[in-house]
Amino acid sequence: MADLKTTFLGIESPNPFWLASAPPTDKAYNVNRAFEAGWGGAVWKTLGEDGPPIVNVSGPRYSALHSNDRRVIGFNNIELITDRPLQTNLDEIRQVKKDWPDRALVVSVMLPMNESAWAKYLPMIEDTGADGLELNFGCPHGMSERGMGAAVGQVPEYIQMATEWAKASASIPVIVKLTPNVTSILPPARAAKDGGADAVSLINTINSIMRVDYDTLTMYPTTDGMGTHGGYCGEAVKPIALNMVAEIARTRETSSLPISGIGGVTDWRDAVDFLALGASNVQVCTAAMVYGFRIIDDLVDGLSTFLDNKGMTLDRLVGCAVPSVTDWQYLNLNYAEKAVINQDMCIQCGRCHAVCEDTSHQAITHTVDGKRRFEVIDDACVGCNLCVSICPVDGCITMRQTSASDAGKLNWTAHPNNPMRKTD
Amino acid sequence: MTTASQPNIRAHRLSKDEIEANFADLHPPLSRSEALIEAERCYFCYDAPCTTACPTGIDIPAFIQKIRSDNIRGSARTIFSENIMGGMCARVCPTEVLCEEACVRNTHEEKPVEIGLLQRYATDPVIDARTQLFARAPSSGKRVAVVGGGPAGMSCAHRLAVLGHDVVIFNRDEKPGGLNEYGIAAYKTVDDFAQIEIEYILGVGGIEVRHNCALGEDVQLPELLDDFDAVFLGIGLGQSNDLGIEGEDKRGVINAIDYIAELRQAADKSTLPIGKTVVVIGGGMTAIDIAVQSRHLGARQVHMVYRRGPEKMSASVFEQALAQTSGVTIHHRAPPTRILGEDHVTGVEFESDGDRFVLYADMVFKAIGQKMEGIGDLALENGRILVDAGHRTSLDRVWAGGDCVVGGDDLTVSAVQHGKLAAIDIDRHLGSANHG
Structure with a gap:
């Protein structure tokens, strides 16, 4: 079996499959189960400032685009960043990293646009022993209305500024997670690079309304009769993500940025797509939320078998298809x-x-x-x-x-x- | 040779529960998720082979597409616009030699789309809710007599009514439906579906039905021609064919269709007397139906004997397999030569490869087809009424369809098509402005 051991920004993991920052990485219980199942790493669900806890809706947070046999083709969510106390998260991150030293554990973070917040919280996170930070500049709902998440990711100047603050306050690698809700992914990627980011990860979710309710003729789903756009993900978004990954990988100013590929990875072939088009590893969320953590078995086994059949190493796969992408x-x-x-x-x-x-x-x-x-x-x-x-x-x-x-x-x-x- | 012993014929061979289970729906309906998944398998073919194979030409990919998008009423409308008995046909059509045989999925994976079951899924709710999908055109002032309340007559009457004509159906039997009510195997149309469907069809309005009114007895063709603008004959076939062999008149030698009619009307099927050993003579659907139902009533041994090889059997391969899995032994290439017994049948002698053999029997069912009784001056061919493409007979203002015409093939779906085509032709001849 081909060796899938991956080093991304110096962070080692037994395979290139990380769980993306999302509900599956909300707490130690889930992350422990994921690591038991064999996941190579996890990006802890986004932490925010300390203070009154984040409040989520108590109505539907998720909805899906289904095929007629109820296969989930696309998925949408309006959940916010972690709603648990900061200290609880920090304690659990510390313990999980201690228990699983061979797995990658990166912490996602979202903070307001003032330097003092970054200077205050990043050292606290780094102190847990986490391997790296991922800056959430992508969340398209809720937090963006408060000037964070995608509100930052859509303004390259803000990306650069916040990345600089992060780099100034942290000694562990900093990954900037990009939003696809932009006309071109290149300015945000360049801004991340100019701000000193060690890598970018993409894509975050896409602004979306799933459908209307055919009985009530309101949008669906709603909370007490009203709804709001969510973030779209799952298999349906992969082609959009692949294009953005390839754009960054083939453009001279951004091609040196390591990429963590995200967006619809469901089976090992999706991983091959991302890796061949320039990502060094992949992050997965929706597939785990649809099938549970045990899909890691197919991801790992499928990718190893593929590499064996090709007589290829993982390193050689990364970016090998980038030269085939060009302008019309x-x-x-x-x-x-x-x-x-x-x-x-x-x-x-x-x-x-x-x-x-x-x-x-x-x-x-x-x-x-x-x-x-x-x-x-x-x-x-x-x-x-x-x-x-x-x-x-x-x-x-x-x-x-x-x-x-x-x-x-x-x-x-x-x-x-x-x-x-x-x-x- | 056997001695004259008492035939072993009796009712209650099985408990009422066992009989009810034996006569339950042969193909239970699909659940919503089963239907949605099955509908997804349809490729929506161009000039779809299934539609070409359907005698009524239902746009099958179109109705399946509507199931897929949860538009059940639209799906039923697509079906009923070509075949108002789409509900019954979904149950009784030999789909394995019609639409499903033509399905391109056979080439791909040897498993056709379950078109029959999908058709039932689309039509059942509309019939259950008595939702009328067609409104009658303004009255034409024309009146048409339809003789026969079977599939051909009902189909013709419905289409005529939709086109704005008033229809009177003259039905020989006590109940409408013809073979749907009296002939088809009970496990294919459970829960009185034949009557429910007819009630639904008549719900369109403009159709009066007179029961116990047989042509040639209670009503005559010339009278009808005097009283109506046009006449449609959907009279089916009359008498069962005879074997024409020695001993045919012995007690216990029964026409299969007569027994099936009794079985279909029995409130409690466990009360029907059935032989311990049964011999069925014939190779068609009726032979299969009586053989399987004999087993279901508790006959210990059922032999179905056909005079030619399996390739000549008009019963489909599916039907033959159904008989075999129901415990019927099928014999081929064995014409009957003699019915044995004194007063009551004790067995049947057959010829096979120059030898003779005997199958002992307490009951013998004849299922070798029916013949038509002649009507007035109608031109016939091979004993059936000659019609043109519009189903006009040789007599002015008289149309015909179903089993009684040349080309009739004992299928509900073909009879429905005949009735429909005749109605369209009648409408044209009546000079209606409401051409459908």
Whole structure:
């Protein structure tokens, strides 16, 4: 079995799977259970200032986007940061780290925008023996209305300022957790770097309303008839997270920042996605909240087996797909593919025809020689991959490169139709 | 040769509870979660093969899509707009040779979408709540006589009523429903569903039903043509075919359809007398139905004997397997040659590969089809009424459908389609402005 031992910012863990700062890491009881199950690390649920405890709603905090068989596709929450006394958390963190010295234990923290708060609380946290700090600049609900969480993460200047304060008050590594509720992830990432962050973690949750209640025609869920947006996560958000991770990993000014990847990791393949696109480890929350901690077995076993099959180490996997990510303008416009339908595998559902006919390029037959048969009409096919995407039979429709691809490479920057093309 | 002993025929072979369990719903309905998961399996095919395979052409992917989105009433409307007996067909259709055989999931994983059960899931609540999904068009002032209260007649009457015509159904039996009420195996349509469905169908309005009113006895075709603008004949088939062999008139040799009719009407099935050993002659659905129900009533040994090979059996593979798992022994390629016994049957002699063998029996059921009794001057072909694509007969203003016409195949779903097509054609001929 491939060795999954990971060192992230000098913090060691037996595998790259950490529980993200969230309800599963709220207290020692949960974190102990997670470590017993085999999780490599945990980011303790966000601590705030000492004082009157945080108050959560006593109505629904969570809701889900389901498939018809009730598989959770997306998930939403309006829970705030920890609602337990600061000292209780600090005592438990100290004990857990003592009991589990080989696991990574990072503490998430959210503080107001004044330096004294950071100077006061970060040493207290560091004193517990925690391995690192994660600055929560991402929480999109509740705390953001009080000028914290995503309210900080959406203003690069604040990110840099708070990161500088944190770095000034802590000697352990500082990870800045970024919000995806921005038009570009790069300015916040650059700000974190400029503020001295040792790494970034992303994404936090996305502003979301799940649906309406079809009986009451109010939003759903509500607390006493009123609702508010929550933070969206789970499998559905992974592509958004992967793009943001890859943006940071492939951009020169930010590419040196280590990344902890978060967003919809459910099985080991999701982890491969994040790692290959530039994350050095991954954090998981929703999958654990949907299935419980024992999913770690598949995550670890699946990733090890994958690396064994590839004959690869974990280090080599990290970032290996980043060079394949580029801007649209650099794609080779002379390259062409067309769809091919394997008639032996085709089950004759005809969905490829229906969607190509209705929404694409009218490039798939429904009848050939009077018989139901779905074939690609090469002259009409633009290689869009729609039929491949919607075919219910995996591998039945594939794309093949056509001879048109022999014409040499030509991208938009030099394309004759581009009035702004570069000329030599 | 056997001696003349007393036949072993009696009621109460099983307790009332055992019989009730034996005659419980063959395919219990899906729960909501089962239906949602099953609906998810539908690929929403283009020009869907299941729809093509459905004799009534129900847009199956469309009704399943509506189940998926929790639009049950819309789903039922999609079904009923092509097949007003979608509830019964969901129970009795041999889906394994119709829609479900055509399902592309067979190619993918050898397990079709459970279309029949999904159809029941969509239609049951609407029928239970008596929710009418179709409003009648303004009255056309035209009147149509429908002869026969079975699936063909009911389907025709409903469509005519929706199109604005007034309908009188002349029903031979005491209750409406035809074979749905008197013929289909009891475990396929439990809880008096045939009557509930008919009540629902009649709920559209504009349909009067006259019972105990048989064509040729209580009412004559010329009279109907005088009194009505058009006539639809959905009269089914009459008499059971004879074996045409020696000893057929002995006591204990019974037409399967007569016994099934009695069984369907019995309030307490444990009171029905059944032989200890039963021989069923035939290879169709009725043969299976009587064989299985004989077992369910407590017959110890049931033999079903068919004169040709299994590939010629009109009973589907599923039905054959149902018989076998119910404890029926199926014999192939054995035509009967003689009924044995003195006054009462004691056995049947069959021929097989040039030899003869005897199966002893306390009761013998004949299930080798029915024939139609001729009606006036109607042109027939192979003993059934000749109709055109619009189900018009050779007589002016007379249409026909169901088992009595050429192409009738003893299926409820086909009869429903005939009735529907005839109604559309009748409507066209009546010059209605309300074409459906």
